[in-house]
Amino acid sequence: MKDLYTFDLTVESAVETYRDVAAAYSAFFSDLKLPVLVAEASSGDMGGEHSHEYHLSHAIGEDTVAACSNCGYSANDEVATARSFWLPEGVFTPSNFGLWRGITKDRTRLVNVWYPRLAGESSSDDGWNIHAVKSVVPELDNSVRDTEALWKEAVHQAQGQKGKLRLVNVIDSRLLGAFENLMEHLPLLPSGLNIDHIPQTWITETPAGQDLNLLRIMDGDGCPRCETGTLEVHRALELGHTFLLGTRYSVPLEATVALPQNPKVQVPVQMGCFGIGVSRILGAVAEQLVDDKGLNWPRAIAPFEVIVIPSSGVNEQTLEFYDSLTKRDGVATGLDVVLDDRKEAFGWKMQDADMTGYPVVIVLGRAWRERGECEVQCRRLSVKENVKSEDVPRYVTALLERL
Known part of the structure; x- marks a missing residue:
């Protein structure tokens, strides 16, 4: 870090x-x-x-x-x-209400999250936004998986302690009117765990006083x-x-x-x-740019920008070409180049270059020996081109500017 x-x-x-x-x-x-x-x-x-x-x-x-x-x-x-939207006008029924239950960390408040269940939506709980709920009930313990079991235990422990437990209804602002009309038909408390005269709190807006949108973006x-x-x-x-x-x-x-x-x-x-x-x-x-051949490093963080791979070993002409990539008329070209002079087979070197992820690969093969042309490869840009030796620095620089 x-x-x-x-x-x-x-x-x-x-x-x-x-x-x-x-x-x-x-x-x-x-x-x-x-x-x-x-x-x-x-x-x-x-x-x-x-x-x-x-x-x-x-x-x-x-x-x-x-x-x-x-x-x-x-x-x-x-x-x-997200930009606020209002639900289609029509008759609301309890089936239009999605419900998720939670409990606070001190186990004294049962939290009902009421969110719109849109037409065609499944009854799963993944349509609501936990972050929106936490913004209005920061004490919510969203790590709990069996809320009803903990609430049952809290009810048992609170017997005889009037006012210790509370019910918190977090209501998406778009449901407020319908909630008021249908409240007696909604399961405010878990079945079999009703408590007489439990104090209730309604939360229908954000701490900043804006409409409360509980749907997941x-x-x-x-x-x-x-x-x-x-x-x-x-x-x-x-x-x-x-x-x-x-x-x-x-x-x-x-x-x-x-x-x-x-x-x-x-x-x-x-x-x-x-x-x-x-x-x-x-x-x-690495994860973003990997393909079936290996890594593909961006120019900015590649170990080297260019690797030169001669097909038949390193000789004086190879070294002269390498020097021409790094310096021109005694002035550095700005290219970051490595020459693969390891005593390994040509095919092994090519495969290793692909796995390592050099942005540009220059192959000195038969065309270079016979006509002075190099094969310039750039896997990310799908480039494989024969280029005259004297044009390679300019050609490679243009490729690197795109990487």
Whole structure:
């Protein structure tokens, strides 16, 4: 992990530093020429005011990111939202209500999550968004699998303790009117575990006072930032994370500095925290670009940009050609080249080059010996071309600019 911590005097300078580092991160990931998403994210246990994650879109990813097709909005599913939509008008019945039950960590509150069950949707529980529920009931213990068993135990232990247990109904805002009308027909409590006069709490909006959308974000949902874009949901691998911490740690640690214009006044430093998973990047990029022949490293992180493989061993002409790739008229060409001079069979060397994942392979074979032409290969770009020796540096440079 590459870690960076920043310390600023004011909120304004801390925000500017955060933007500068974010721009550097974006430039770094841009060099990889891969679909890296910069997603708004939850600060989680780190705390702070702003947070962004850098993700590589891939089917094996452990994270979920929603990205707009139009405006560039992108967010981790912990904080992602979709443009509000209202349900078709009609007569609601209890079958239109999806229900998931949970319990708080102190085992004193049963949490009913009521979400819309759309036409044609199965009765499975995967249509609701756990992050939306946690945002309004942070004490929810979402690790529990058998809620009713724990609630039954809580009811037994609370006998004779009036008011200890509570029922929390978390209701998608679109269901509120129907919920009020149908409440007596809905299973507010598990069968056989009814409690007389249990206090109830209704939660129907976000902490910011906005409509509460409990549905899981799906492909095609409307973007919350623009009027025309739709969201695409990606599985993704997290490569980096940035946090604008503010005074989250400097205040409790009493990390203060004197103001330049008034040394007698001490203020807490404004902090930022930034990290890139170096080893995660290597693994993620390898997984993203691997094919049936081997790895395919981007130019920016390849062990070498170019490998030269002579088909019949290394001689003086081979070394002269290698030198012409790295220097021209005594000036470095900028190409990062390695010559495979190992005493192995030509076929073995070619297979090894494919497995290693060099961006460009130059083969010095019969055409080179007879006509001074090299075979230039680039697997990622599906290139296999015979090029005159004197044109190779320019041709290879053009290929590398695309990788």
